[in-house]
Amino acid sequence: MNKKILISVVTLLAFGLIFAFLYRAFSGPASFRAYENDARQVQKKVSLVTINNRNYNAEVAKTTEEQALGLSGRDSMPETDAMIFPFSPPQTVPFWMKDMRFALDIVWIANGKVIGVEKNAPPPKIGAQPQDLPNYRPPAPVDYVLELNAGQSQYFNVGDAVTILELNQI
Incomplete structure (x- = not known):
C-alpha cells in the first residue's frame, strides 16, 4: 500500500x-x-507619402531604436505600405539590409524631391556577417529615406516631387 x-x-x-x-x-x-510588440505596433505614427500620384501608407521610424530596427525581421509588407525615416538636420546616413527577409527599394528624399533610388536591395544571404553587408548611401544629405517593396520605384523618377502628410496615430 x-x-x-x-x-x-x-x-x-x-x-x-x-x-x-x-x-x-x-x-x-x-x-x-508579444503583447508589448502588438501595443507598439498600435501606437506607431503613420504618414501618407505620395510620389507621382502613387500613395503609400508609411510607418514612421522616428526614434533611434525604430530607425535601427526598421523593417528587419518582418516576412513581408503590403504593396502600398512603406517605412519612412525622417532626419533633421539632413544627413548622409547609410542604410543596410541586416535581418531583412525581403528586397527593398530605398528612396532618398531631400527638399521634397526624390534625389536617388537604390533599386531592389536584396536581403542578406543566410549566415551573412554584418561586416560583409553592403551599405547604401544617398547621393547627398537627405531629410527622408523611404523604404518600399522592391519594384515600387518603377512608378517614379529622380526629380519627382514627394508629398508627406503626417497622419494621427493608428
Whole structure:
C-alpha cells in the first residue's frame, strides 16, 4: 500500500512540475513581449507619402531604436505600405539590409524631391556577417529615406516631387 501511495505522490508531483513549466512557458516574458510588440505596433505614427500620384501608407521610424530596427525581421509588407525615416538636420546616413527577409527599394528624399533610388536591395544571404553587408548611401544629405517593396520605384523618377502628410496615430 505504501508503494502505491509513493507512486501516486511522485506521479502528481511530475504532473505538477510539467503544468508549472508549461504555464511559465506560455505566460512568461515571451508572451509579454508579444503583447508589448502588438501595443507598439498600435501606437506607431503613420504618414501618407505620395510620389507621382502613387500613395503609400508609411510607418514612421522616428526614434533611434525604430530607425535601427526598421523593417528587419518582418516576412513581408503590403504593396502600398512603406517605412519612412525622417532626419533633421539632413544627413548622409547609410542604410543596410541586416535581418531583412525581403528586397527593398530605398528612396532618398531631400527638399521634397526624390534625389536617388537604390533599386531592389536584396536581403542578406543566410549566415551573412554584418561586416560583409553592403551599405547604401544617398547621393547627398537627405531629410527622408523611404523604404518600399522592391519594384515600387518603377512608378517614379529622380526629380519627382514627394508629398508627406503626417497622419494621427493608428
